[in-house]
Amino acid sequence: MAARTGRSPRRTESLSRERIVEAAVELLDSVGEGGLTFRALTERLATGPGAIYWHVANKGELLGAATEGVVAEAVAVKPGSADAPREEIRAVAFGLFDAIAEHPWLATQLSAQLSRSPLGMVTPRIFESIGRQVRALGVPEDGWFAATSALMHYILGAAGQHAANAAIGRDLGPGVDRGSYLDSVSTAWAQLDPDEYSFTRAVAGRLREHDDREQFLAGVDFILTGITSRGATATG
Amino acid sequence: MAARTGRSPRRTESLSRERIVEAAVELLDSVGEGGLTFRALTERLATGPGAIYWHVANKGELLGAATEGVVAEAVAVKPGSADAPREEIRAVAFGLFDAIAEHPWLATQLSAQLSRSPLGMVTPRIFESIGRQVRALGVPEDGWFAATSALMHYILGAAGQHAANAAIGRDLGPGVDRGSYLDSVSTAWAQLDPDEYSFTRAVAGRLREHDDREQFLAGVDFILTGITSRGATATG
DNA sequence: ACCTGAACACCGTTCAAGT
């Protein structure tokens, strides 16, 4: 039976960049962005900080590698599928949506990462998987760049914000479920100043009913409609 | 002439939450997100950390207040204007776009802030200014929430990513201008693997030519088209 | 009520020394 303890201190495999990044992802997932420290990492890997710095330049690079790994997995095309382009774009969008929901730290990291290095591989990877479907959609070539950029920006932005909202709902403690959390926000919106917030008050009820994924998809579809509608590719 | 030195150590006005937030914004603008430390803040305000903690609970609250102040200014409706709703939405979008371009730290903070407190005033403020125009656009009531959310998500997401890109261009050092930076990214994209990145390679040239604001606006217009096209408000 | 400033726990990173 010799049950393995969850976190045995002995380290059999030697350290590697791969193992370090893996541990970083686990740490990010389990304790959040603030929980990824070199102290926690050295403990988990049963080593010292110097050993980590031998494989990784600094914390930023480590976060970059963690982000790239998770994103690569998320946007990977499922081998069998050859859906219509619209469906493929929805699939890529949901792939990222779910990845961010599963790894909430991705949201922050993606915006940080896209900024730090468009020369890195994260942006091209996402851009490519969306762009291929835009092309397949029959968008004229001079509209490819604008269409793909708009989709990518929306998907990353919206997925990040939905994930952030979901994270609150999760961290409320055992007594509060998602429904009652949305209720409280909805109620707060309904009590805003009637002059300054007439619109927000009017839709406060929708907040309670809305489905995150459905709403995320609605945005993707707005853009798809805009992209494929006649004349949409004209500039200016 | 008794010229006032830029940063005299004597502090005439007494400390206040307002002055602290103001100094935080200045610090964020001038030295970036990493530059906002309580050390730097105490020096600038000629005081001790305890004094700041008397007015502000912690660093998170300080960042929240800085964000809210700048956003409020950005989305404020210009009194004279009564443009068509489409133009108003473009104006709100550009207001946020420019605010983020001017205060790059806003991008990170907005996603952090929207997440931490939809009960706060940042989200409703943006939501309201966009939503009023959506209503004026004649979108049927059951589509208001989805349309406004999609626009808000796109605007915040895309503006943040454009600003991040712009920030790189800015930080390249005196020798490198924006044009040659885009050239280098464009060249890197053109050299990606032809099988894995056929689309990205094909549009690499567009990267060099593209105008950030124009492209940002194109995305807004895609969504506006999607929102106002027949049947767009039908759910799932 | 408002401010001072030393002190605390913790962080990322370095580096001489080991194998």
Add this chain to the structure above:
DNA sequence: ACCTGAACACCGTTCAAGT
């Protein structure tokens, strides 16, 4: 080539003490 672990500079935050 790869790892150890003490040490360094810096961070956010606290709190007894002053006015």
